[in-house]
Amino acid sequence: MTGAVAILRPQDGGRMPARRFVGFMRVLRDNGFPVGLRETIDGLRVARQADLARREPLRWALRSLLCASRTDWRRFNEIFDLYWRGHGQLRAAQVSGHSSRTAPPERSDSEGRAGPTFGTDPGQDAEAEGGEGRRSGASSAESLAATDLRHINDAGELARINDLTERLASRMKYRLTRRERQRRRGRRLDLRKVIHRSIRFGGTPMQLAYRMRWPKPLRLVVILDASGSMSLYSTFFVRFIRGVLDNFREAEAFVFHTRLIHISAAMRERDTEKALERMALMAAGWAGGTRIGDSLAAFNRNYAASVINSRTAVMIVSDGYDTGAPEILNAEMARLKRRAKRIVWLNPMLGWRDYAPVAQGMAAALPHVDLFAPAHNLESLAALEPYLAKL
């Protein structure tokens, strides 16, 4: 599509010019709409039936046909107006429905299309905190940080660790399902099936059928602290999250710092490097302070209802240094606890000798946590497995 965009007029012969329409489809595709050849054909068919003298009926019809999600639905009108009313200024450009918070422009395939969903966060308090917000524990963190995972500097070592993490996540899921099945092997007769089978034998139950409760997949929601004090671990946990998302059938991931971002879609990017890049872009521009309480509040308000069900475990990975009020954190944890089956809090600092959860935030959150465990190296993550299997 070049810049030659004309306004659609009734004198176009009452027929939608196919070229114009294909251009519109391309703009939609560039904006992450799941439209392919099939949609183009149907769309053209609909457009040619529409009364071209009026634009609204065309808008209504195409909106129904071409949107596939709430995000599409919200952005469609803007894109439609820009394209059909534009005076050539719109090319295959990104139309941003969420100002600067839209996903990075490199995504062009359908895989990345869920990108804008993270923009539904109503922009809590995204203001940078400046120097004032720095955590009180930072200095001790720095002195202690001379151990464990943060050692890994050279690229080969890093890649090895990353592989291991992803493998671990997949093994965790495998173990989960297998154990579930063994535990629940109830030898109950499936009466419906027994009767069905016996019909073949004139009503005599020759072949019995048993009912085995099918293991239901556990859903895992990971909420990762990406603040400065955690930055040494962030890459490591991002890898872990990727492994989790790839291997659990139902998993969602969020990162927070001063506010919460839904990163599942970005993390599902096939290419690991790209995924990290996208995630870095999303998190870029944040500064100072960790608002765990506010981030959890945003989670409870905007996402909890849709991502948490009766068999969801929530895994929070954070050092618990909260610059917000501990009361907020406490209240939000209580709220979260009411919804989620289990809350696991992984604290990398717990692995350090002499660490006690004295951070105010940590103390506020602890009463609501089912498992508080260290996660400073791979062994500590692996040690979680038996616990997670019991969920």
Add this chain to the structure above:
Amino acid sequence: MGTGMALGREEVLKRLGAVGYVADPQLATAIVLMQQLARPLLIEGEAGVGKTEVAKALAAVFAAPLIRLQCYEGLDANAAVYEWDYQRQLLAIKIWESEDRTAEEKERHIFDEDFLLKRPLLKAITMDKPPVLLVDEIDRADEEFEAYLLEVLSDFQISIPELGTVTATAIPYVVLTSNSTRELSDALRRRCLYHYVDLPSEAKELRIVAARLPGIEGALAAQVVRFVQALRKEDLRKKPGVAETLDWAAALMGLGVKDLREEPEALHESLMCLLKTQEDQAAVPIEVVERLAGKAG
């Protein structure tokens, strides 16, 4: 469908209005496209915005029967598609035992369509006249079922091992609703037309109240709607939907309330129609009720 019998947008709007459903042209267009393209309509929106109502109104518009399939976790083919009537089959076997028939004949008799219990999906495609099939809360069903449903919705045929393939005699108007407790597959989303239902604006909600509760006085209706609209702006766990507004308005009529500002006590007590968690009820004490009622007046 798609046989030139399709209703136009204006006609759909008119008929929706006649059955008490306040619709916008966007939704009416989607319904027209449902007929033209023979595609299902996927409706999303927050709980309580009236997604299910769309299917009911649609049944009235097409004067078609409504078949409802409520999805839940673990929904299987036995509950959604068909099941054999085992008891009757067993009885038939006993009765035919003494009869001098070949085994094949007996088998054919037992697996006759008479013994087939049709569940919603099978029922919907074997009717004489296209019904409206409401697949409610599809996000609650398992992914396997979603995939199966997608197959049925594209081929409109169901295969039954003992009987063969059943091909649709009528292609139903399919409405799916989702509360997005689970992300639906891209394939299903692309197969469907899409409509998102927002909580209504004040003017629209007022029209809905007037349409559904014809007996209500205009002044009270306006107050009720303004009150609920303001209440939705409070920090609540579960925002009251349109159904709640209607319940509450009906309750107030029943209590004989004429003006919201006059009886804050009764008002506060009747709020259980709107606020359905203990937490939300605690978040809206009587002072807040008075403030909102004052503004609504």
